Amino acid sequence: MTSAMSADETAVRLQVDRLEGNRRAIRIWLGVVLLTLFCLVLLGGATRLTDSGLSITEWKPIHGVIPPLSATEWEEEFALYQRIPEYEQINKGMTVEEFKGIFWWEWAHRLLARSIGLVFALPLLYFWLSGRVERRVKLPLLGLLALGGFQGFIGWWMVSSGLAERVDVSQYRLATHLVIACLIFSGCMWIMRALAPHSHDPVPSQTARRWAAALAFLVLFQIYLGALVAGLDAGLSYNTWPLMDGALVPGDLFVQSPAWLNLFENPKTVQLVHRLGAYVLFTVALWHMIQCLRQAPATTHARRSVVLFLLITIQAGLGITTLVLQVPLHVALAHQGGALIVLGFAVAHWRGFLGAYPPEVLVVERD
Template sequence: MAVANLSPEQAIRTEMRRQHNNRRAVRIWLGFVLLALFCLVLVGGATRLTNSGLSITEWKPIHGVIPPLNAAEWEEEFKLYQRIPEFRQLNSDMTVDQFKNIFWWEWAHRLIARGIGVIFALPLIFFWVTGRIEKRLRWPLAGILALGGLQGFIGWWMVSSGLSARTDVSQYRLATHLVMACLIFASCMWIMRGLSPHSDDPAPTKNSYRWAAAIAIFSLFQIYLGALVAGLDAGFTYNTWPLMDGAVVPGDLFIQQPFWINLFENPKTVQFIHRLGAYTLFALALVNMVIALRAASSTTHARRAVVLFALIAIQAAIGITTLLLEVPLHWGLLHQAGALVVFGFAVANWRGYYGEYPRATVIAERD
């Protein structure tokens, strides 16, 4: 039936149904992107924990998809690795077979990153050309794609820091790389949540959205601190809790000069600040939950506050266990996964206070 032959009410229902279907399709697409990003971050964490990040010493955005296919190509790749300080100083007795173990982690990390570019760009073009993406979201989504391209450059910038003078990558660049990944993840989550149905429940208090924003932003800051801990291998030291180095507040936190450099380059100081960040995030989530439950315990906002606190409490327990066990691979990855789950839920919770994106309606003209 032609739109022009519909009554205004029928035209509105038809348009709303079309928008509903389009939004559902876009949400499903962004859900797949979020899942892929989640996997990418985990493989990146495994790459770090297995010391595999410097195994591929060249950046080949296209040709790099193809791994070595025969013994000669493996020898060629291994010779490139033998040129860097990590091999000469730490792995000089490594064999080709041992090299393959670290190579595959880094190759998989880069392959997933390239794959995300494809599963983001191609559907975006399709949805854009066919008019399934609302005008308000076209350029924000294009901006996310641009951030993904920038992230590729940041990744190589990070790797290049460990190819000449260092035996590992710069913790500053590692933290930048992880934070950018989280910003891309948060952007997709924000848009997907805005396209999802929302309840009509009022916010528990007029400041609830500020609490939600503070928790989401501080979650990202805590991830940044965790990246510094990973970059300095600080999690492999001072593996006691609740005391650190035998004290509530350990000594020698500002032993380096100038004093502020300890915040970024002293493993002891960085780990201690990461602990303080965890306590702060736990307290913010607890206060937010108590306020929400006291103000309106039956609303969806209050229930989300409870879930958010529970996720942060579980993540804290995982973090403590990971520290006490001296960061085994599986616990380290679980801790990183928990951080992303907390951050993603915190962003979705924050976005939930702004309601669903307004829907446009079309009223057909009568013949």
């Protein structure tokens, strides 16, 4: 009996070690995906801030990997750009060399977007075929892959909004594009965190867990509001803080009709709502930290709540700096990158309250 039990225990131990090894490999892969997504969002932000997003006027998912390679090809690409309103109304008289400056931003953004499909799909295929993907994460990973493919279409849908009647892309489509990227980022973080070892510290309370979830959603909503600000170039006006246009609550917030339209199309209203969202997020993070420290001060949950509050505080400082300096490229990109870091940590913090995925049922055959 002892020998049989020992053999069973050894078999189970080997299965557990194999499971942990598989999880570690998948976490490393998802970490690479997260880093690539982070760079992609920053590059997208740089493309927006340099007004480069409309420089490539055609969607060529395969052939578009190859940039113009000769003077003739550059002239042809530039001729396409000269047909759109942005050139006619803003950049008329631009030279081919100046055009190259905005072209390379958008080309690099699209190239990295294509590359991330391979970074995600090829390792997933390998892990799947080699039996390393647990059943509980198969559908979520496939869902993220499908969402990534859909994101490519959304990117072109966004760009196409600026090729006919506008001189920039629709703020609605820009916000949709960024939110989907953040959902993919959050999904990868959620799965990676769920497959990682967790502390056995007791959860401060179910209320604290719910507030952690609320914080993750508030961060995502604040990113959505920030995308509306970027889409309307609302950060380039009212560059004072804490006052806005000389008041805490400025006038002319609802000059458009119907009134709700101001929340999406009035730059002043959109910027104020983004500011108010930051105040709400900061307050909720502070309350959540105090709650966790009071209920379970020595736990990892409480320590994470402190880190999350500090990250949100730093992000608020970056947002204020971006505003008062009138959106310089490097500070604005730091603010956008900070938003992703806060989102990723908020999602990981929330997932930390739920514990790691338990090992799948291990069955040992006995003679």
